[in-house]
Every structure is written in structure tokens, then in C-alpha cells.
Amino acid sequence: MVETLRYCLGTLGTGIIAAVMLPVMIFTAALSLLGVGLLALPHELRWLARAADFERRRAGARLGRTVPGHERLGGQVRELLADPATVRDLRWLPVNLLAGLVLGTIGTGFILIPLLAVPTVALWWLFPDDDPMRVIANIPVTNWGSAIGLGLVQLLLCVVLAVFVAPRIADLSARISALLLAPSTREKLTERVETLEETRAGAVDAHGAELRRIERDLHDGTQARLVSIAMRLGLAEQQLARDPQAVATLLAEAREGAEEAMTELRGVLRSMYPPILADRGLEGALAAVAANCPLPVELDVPTLGKLPAPVEAAAYFVVNEALTNVVKHSGATGAQVTVTRIGDTLSVIVLDNGRGGVSEERGTGVAGMRRRIAALDGQFMVDSPVGGPTVVAMDCPCGS
Template sequence: MSIPKSVRSVGAGLPLAGLAIVEVFCFSLLVTAVSLLGAGIGLFLIPAAAIAARGTVNVTRRLAGARLEGGIPEPYLPEPPREAGLKGWWTRTQWILTDPATWRDLAWMLVNPVVGVLMVLLPLLLVAFGVFGLLMPVLWEDITSNGGNNWYFFIKVTDSQSALYALGLGVPTVLMGLFIAPASLRDHAKLARTLLAPTETSRKVLHLTRTRSEVVSSSAAELRRIERDLHDGAQARLVALGMNLGVAEQLLAKDPEAVRAILADTRKASATALNELRDLIRGIHPPVLADRGLADAVRALAMDSPLDVTVTADLPGRADAPVESALYFAVSEALTNAAKHAAPTHVSVDLWYADGRIRAQVSDDGHGGADPSRGTGLRGIERRLAAFDGLLAVTSPVGGPTTLTLEIPCALS
């Protein structure tokens, strides 16, 4: 038999109240550490005190966030690289003290033990006092004979009749406590979100830090790919061309026929190297994208794809080159994923511009089940779009169909 939500809500205030006691200790510890910064000791105490305070407040974030849609995410700025010596301690202390979330944590640890505890314990106090009123017909004689407080609200219990009046008041008191318990916990969670959730500025900083890291990693991987392609392809062929020309130079006077054969092979190798360089250039920034724009570049992708792809485009202008490039390669990756994993019979690509955003939708009738969390190429698409504050939405039930919607905020020329 499940316990009613209102009864569970009454009991849920106890761990939050206990957590507030720990927060008082962490508040005192962190404030003391900050006050000792001038003496030098705070340099070593502040990081440890901040770890304790943040760990405690994060428990509150999880408990309170469970009652709110979206929860309460951590707002802390990314930790700087660790360094040895006093410089490392100073860097960590500076990171903690310049993070606005540290001071918001302190404000919460100052407010919650008073306002927050009252909010979460009020239903429990009402229920407990109401139960006391319900038991007054049984307890009033013992209380009176022992000189205890025999007042219940405005009723002085001196006989069985006044005890019944107290019982009558106890019933609505219990019901009131049960009634307000869920709302009190929600209000406490909203108060926690107000002080502990990331601000708009911290959200932007965290987003920029994360996307910058992903862009750097993606750029490094792209540079390694280009270097590998050059080393294994065009560079090797050009080295072979030089060796062939050296042999031809040595044989020129002795065996003209052999030189002719070597030059013919060299000509073929140079054509192959040129094609590989062109393919590499297309992988960096396709000429058709630079010359004719995103719509025609995607149509060229469709013609080269082994799938049956149709493209429709309604773009009244052109976006900046980096935006076009990001969307082009994202669509290319989507088509590659569909060919590798979905086995579709048809794929449609739609491009349009609306509400200050350029959008692409790639839909296929394959077997579905695409999931960015499984480390497929979809994660790479997300990283590529995130560099421009873009988004990827995936709808792919098992059995299909799959629809990828890509968008990047931008202005068109």
C-alpha cells in the first residue's frame, strides 16, 4: 500500500531541515576561511571549505530539484588547470572567490536555516500539534496533574468537555498540515532555484567554455585527419614523383625508352596526386559551397550519395561562410550515417530560413533507433552546431522513420 503524497511530503521536510544544520556549519567554516585570507592561512583553507560547502549545497540542489521540472543544475565555473606550489593554491582560491555561485551559496546557507527550515517544518509542526489535540481527551488529566501546559490554542483544557473541543480543533490542524505540505516543499524548491540555479551569465559562460573545448578538440582531430591524408596520400605520391624523375634523369642518355615509360607513370601519378589534393580541399571547404552556396552544395552531396536523396531549398540569401560550412558538413554526416546504419530506401533534405535561423531537416525511411548518446556521428554533428549556438533534434523510434532537424541562428546576406 502506497503512502499518500501529502503524508510523504510531511516527512520529507526532516532531511532538508537536517541538511540546513550542516549548511550552518559550512557557512561558518567558509566565512572563517575567507576572513583568514589576509593572514595567509585562508589561502589553504578556502578550497577545502568551498569543497565542503559546495558538496552540501549540491545535496540540496538534488533534493529540491527533484520537485521541479528540469531540476537545479550546478552553476559553478569550470575549474582552472591544477598547478603546483603557492601559485596553484592562489589560482584555486581566486577561482572560488571570483565565482558568483560561491556567494550565492553563502546567501543560501544564511537564508535556508531560517526561512527554508520554517517552510519545510511548518507542515510537520501542524500535524504534530494536531495529533496532540486528538490525544488531549486521553492526556489532559496527566498534563494537568503534573502542572503541564493544558492550553490548546485558545482553549484551556480542564475537563472532558474542553478536551473534546481540543480534539475538534486537532482534526483541522492535522488536515491543514497535510494539505500545505506539498506546496511548502515546492515553495522551498523554488526558493532554492532562485538562489542556487545558474544565472544567465553563468549559463553562457558554461556553454561557451564547453563549446570552446569541443571546438578545439574537433579542430585538433580535423587537423590530424588532414595531416594523415596528406602524409599517406599526396605526400607519398609526390615523393615517388621525385624519385621517378631522378631515375629518369640518370637514364636519359642511356635508355630513352625506359625514360619514356617512367615519365608516363609519373604523369599518371601526378594526376592521381592532384585528384587526392582536390578531394582533400573539398573535405576542408568544398569549392561548390564557396561558389554556389549551401543549397547547390547539398544538391551535389545528394548526387554523390549512394542513397536516393531529394533536396528542397528555400533560402532567400546566403549565410556567413563558417555557418554554411558547418551546416554542409552536418548534412553530409547525416547522409553518411543514414547510409551506414539506417538502410533507407529514400532520404529527403529540406533547407529553409525562418525566425532568424537557418534550418535543415534530414529524413529517411530506415529502421530508426538513432541515439546521440551512443557515440555515433550524431554527437559530432551536435559539437559542430554547438560552436555556433546551433541545435540538433533527433526523432528516431525503433523501426523508423528518422528525422534530424538542424538549426543555427544567423543572418542572411
Template sequence: MRSARYLTVALFTGVATLPMPMLLLGATATVAAAGLGLILLPTALLGLRRWADLARRRVGAYLGEAVPSRYREPGGRFWQTLTDPATWRDIGWMFAHIAVGIPFGAIGLIALAGPVVTVAQAALWWVLPADEPLTLLGMPVTGWGTALGAGAAQLVLCVALLLWATPALARVHARMSRALLRASAAERLAERVDALTESRADALEAHAAELRRIERDLHDGAQAQLVALAMRLGVAERTMAEDPQTARRLLREAQSGAEEAMAELRDVVRTIYPPILADRGLDGAASALAARCPVPVQIAVGPLGAVPAAVEATAYFVIAEALTNVAKHARARRARVGVRRDGPSLLVELTDDGIGGVDESRGSGIAGIRRRVAALDGTTRITSPPGGPTTLEVTLPCES
């Protein structure tokens, strides 16, 4: 039934696609007419894109896998639209859908409606006049014997079409449409290279910014403390014999300064790789972050197995930044953090019941999360409608 319905829809969409080649041809013919086609042709191709996107969703739903659209431009510009390989894929699909979708769809419609129509014909054959009898399988029906026999044979044929023929035809049509509507392997590889190049540039930029931050923290914090420590020890050494009281005070100050410098160094080290990850793992580190958050946080960490240190650290910083956002901006009453392993990937999900409406352009920290995740070839997805709830989903590959 599902395959027959898919083919029946293909029949109607194929018929609806029939005028499109003439519309495109007419728009192309007007290019030389005072440049009118420079507007009409991209508009027509934009309409074809939307029609093809509907087919992508339908084919993806039937095959159980997404068929993404990969257009270089949103449409409307003549040269960019015309030179986009996806445009020519849409045109190729248009002709193939007309040539294959209509006949296959007709078979699907016959298979879908055939059993009901056959039963109705066999039961009501006597309604037609005797000089124009009903025909079943090409045989004129003149009595109940012929009606029941030919009707049963036609019903078996329709059921056979419905159960065996339409699934095969639907698969052929869906796979053909998928092959025509999705990017080729070479194009997907080129897009992959572009994405990796961009993420590598972001990773290098983030790394450089991190080094600058560490240098600044060391210079302004621990280094200043150590310089002051050295100066106090030098003064204490010179005044030890003449003014022991002052020397003892300077030594106490030096001890306090040494403790402050150690605290500064621990803070810097913690931003490089949190020691709690080495001590307690991601489960304990996430629980510690939740305990420090002013909003009640539920932690759910499943069995993680072996997780690379870089992935573990990125997941930790994602959770830390997300909980900071919840505390500062979300006005939430509760939040939930889930961490689990899904095959070769680590999945981190944070949900809060706050006001939603996250705007990445306002320095919400999401851009930083995206850069960190992209550096490991991961993905970030955020859903935050006005009024909430907000859901952040991060996928980090754990295998090279």
C-alpha cells in the same frame, strides 16, 4: 476562461502542496535519527522536484514560453541535492504557491463557476424555505424582483471577475512562478559559460583531429605520389641518353603520378572547404550531395540570404554525414532535406522513412555532427524512435 481555468488548477495544486512543508520538516528532523533523513530528505525533495516540474510545464504553457528545469543532479544524493540552488528555488516556490495560489485560485473558481451558480440561484430561490431565504450579494431573496435584480448584479460581478480580474491575477501568479522556478540570470550566465567552455574544448579537439587527418592524408597520399614522381623524373633524366624508351615510359608514369597527386590534393582541399560551395552555394552543394546518394532525396532550400562561410561549410558537412547515415544504416526508401533561414539562424532538417532507432554510441556520426554544430554555438536535435521515421534538426546561428 483560460485564465480562470489556470487559477482554478492553481487552487487545487496549492491545496495539494499544503502537506509538503510538514513532510520536508519531518524528513529534515529525521536526519539526526540514525541517518534516516539522509534517505528520506532527498526522496522528499525529489518528489518536490517532480511537482515543481509539473508547475513549470503548466506555467510555460500559459505564458507561451518554456520554463526549463536546471538541476545539477538527478536527485537521490543527500549533499548534491541539498546544495543545488534549484532545490532552494523549488522550496521558495512551494511556500509562494501556497500563499498566492490558494487565494488567487479561489477567485478563479468563483469567477469560473459564479455565473452558472448565480443563474441557478436566481431561478430556484423559491425552493428554499421562507425562514431561511437565499441571499444574493448579502440580500435575502423573498420575491422575483429581488431575485432578478440581485441576481443580475451578482452575475455582472462574476463576469467582471472572469473577464478582467482573473487574467491579471493569472499573469501575476504565472510570472511569480516563472521567476521562482527558473534559474537566475547569474546561474544562466554561469551555465552559458560552462556550455561555451565545453563547446570550445570540443571545437579545439575537433580542429586538432582535423589537422591530424589532413597531415595523414597528405603524407600517405599526395606526398607519396610526389616522392614517386620525383624519383621517376630523376631516373628518366639519367637514362634519357642511354635508354630513351625507358625514359619515355618513366615520363608517362610520372605524368600519371602527377595527375594522381593532383587528385589527392583536390580531395584533401574538398574536405577542408568544398569548392562546390564557392561555385554553386549551399543550394547547389546540397543538390549535388542528394544526387550522389543512392536513396532518393528531395531537396527544399529556401531563400538563405548572406550565410557565413563557416556556417555554410558546417551545414554542408551535416547534410553529407546525415545522407551517408541514411544510405548505410537507415534502410530508407526516401529522404528529405530542408534548409531555410529563420531570422538570425540557419535551420537544416533531414527526415527519412527508415527503420529509426539511431544509437549515437555506435559511431553513427551524430556525435561528430553535434561537435561541429556546437563549435558554432548551434543546437542539434534528433528524433529516431524504433521503426522510424528519423528526423535530424540542426540550428546554426548566422550572426555573431
């Protein structure tokens, strides 16, 4: 009941805000036709966005679901008006002027009226004898006995109304707000298509960059060593009859070059899909990464069950890249890796106690990790205030 009262009071408050903002915004919009109101309009639209996002959070919490709002607030009128959420804010404002005031007042009244039920009846003696107080079903109250009896009945009825009607009024208010402020199915589909286009473009770019990296590693490393081996073997073949000692030296160098080429080739293959994932699974692979890290790493990885290979590889690379950044750039003394699976979502969190200040623009691999997770329809987040700590987190769908 306390939560319902709080929600109804909040609804009444947003109704009052709408009653103040709507005429102000209409006046500003009229002035904008003359060019004068264009300076104030962006500020008012941002105030409206904050009020609408507050209502979205309230309605979402009441209904047990998320009501998407503004991802960011633009600085110019054109940017604000181009945001579909702003259009929904403007649609919600006049409706909430009426619904907020009416539903908020009624809901609050139903909850508070039991507090007045008995005290009101107790004032029966103030009424004249020829026009007594009348309560339920127009029954007159003429003495203390009828006042107490009718007061208790009135209190019971008011409590019933408060318990059963007020929450439904609050739910109705929340549903109206969610209907007006949440994106429609068509808008969700449009946003989904735009997101998929961006993530797929990022995946194509990431794939192309990965292919170029592999080609560069093979060309500059393995291929160059194989050419060196072929040259040494050619020289050895030419000097086989004349200088057997030189041949032995060339063969030894060729053998060392072959071993180095094999090591580099294994490194290239490991960067494509680490064999340890196929051999030991994500749990074992992350344990190996933590063990090889120069810093102490606290690893919390429960049994995750069978995961799709792309998701395993993405989680492995995110942890590996994040710990590499911790070692190189953070100045941390330790890190913590937590992996959980809830339903069909795999979550990975890498936390360090370093200096923070991670930026995607500095080439720390954050952009690459983001593209890799976005290609799998996952979410990637970096929270790294200056002074630390730094949190790198990913949520990735891993259902069939």
C-alpha cells in the same frame, strides 16, 4: 475563459500538492539527519522536480515564454541538490503552498460564481419576511420582481469580475511561479559561461582533430605520391640517354601519379571548405550532395539569403555526414532533407526511414557534428529509436 479556469484549477491542484509534499519533505529531511531518510529523499526530490517542471510548463505557456527546468534528474541526493533547479524547486514549494491555494481558489471562484448568481437569488422565498435575503448594496429581495432584477444585475457584475479579474489572478500566479522557478540573471550568465567554455573546448578539440586529419591525409596520400613522382622523374633522368623507352614509361607513370595527387589534394581542400559552397551557395551544394547520394533524397531548400561561411559549411557537413551514415548504416530506402531559415536561425532536418538505433558511442560521426554545431552556439539533436525513423536536426544562429 475556459483556459483561465483550467489554469486556476491547475494552480489550486499544485497548491494541494505542495500542501502534501512540504510536510512530508520536512519530516524526511529531519529523518535524514539520522540517516534514515536518505533512502526516501532522492525519490521525493525527483517527485518535486516533476511537479515543479509541470508548473514551469504551465507558467511558461501562460506567459508566452519558456521557463527552463531540469535538464536531467540525477540519481543521488548530492547530484540532485547540486542542481540549481532543485534549489529553485525547494524555494517554490512553500510559497506555492500559500499562493497556489489562495490564488487558485479565488480565481476559480470568480469564474464559477456567475453560475450561482441567479440560482441563489431565486431562493429568496426561503428567507423569513422579517429577515429577507440581501444582495448587492444590502438591498433586500422581497418578491419575484426584485429577485429577477437584482439577480440579473448580480449576474452581470459576477461576469464582469470573471472576465476581467480572473485572468489577472491567473497571470499573477504564473508570474510568481516563473519568478521562483526560472533561473536568475546571474544563474543564466553562469550557465552561459559554462556552456561557452564547453563549446569552445569542443571547438578547439574539433579544430585540432581536423588539422591532424588534414596532416595525415597530406602525409599519407599527397606527399607519398609526390615522393613517388620525384623518384620516377629521377630514374627517368638517369636513363634518358640509355633507354628512351623506359623513360617514356616512367614519365607516363609520373603523369598518372601527378593526376592522382591532384585528385587527393582537391579532396583534402574540399573537406576544409567545399568550393561548391563558394560557387553555388548552400542550396546548390546540397542539391549536388542529394544528387550524388545512392539513395533517393527528397530535398526542400528554399532561398536562404546570405549566410555566414561557417554556418554554410556546418550545414553542408551535417547533411553530407548524415546522408553518408544513412547509406552506410541505416538500411533506409530513402531520405528527406529540409532546410529552413526563420529570422536569424538556420534549421536543418535530415530524416530517413531506416532501422534507427544511432548512437554517438559507435563512431558514426554524430559527436563530430555536435561539436561543430556547438562551436557556432547552435543546437544539435538526434532522435533515433530502434526500428526508426532517424531524425538528425540542427538549429544554428546565422545573424550578422
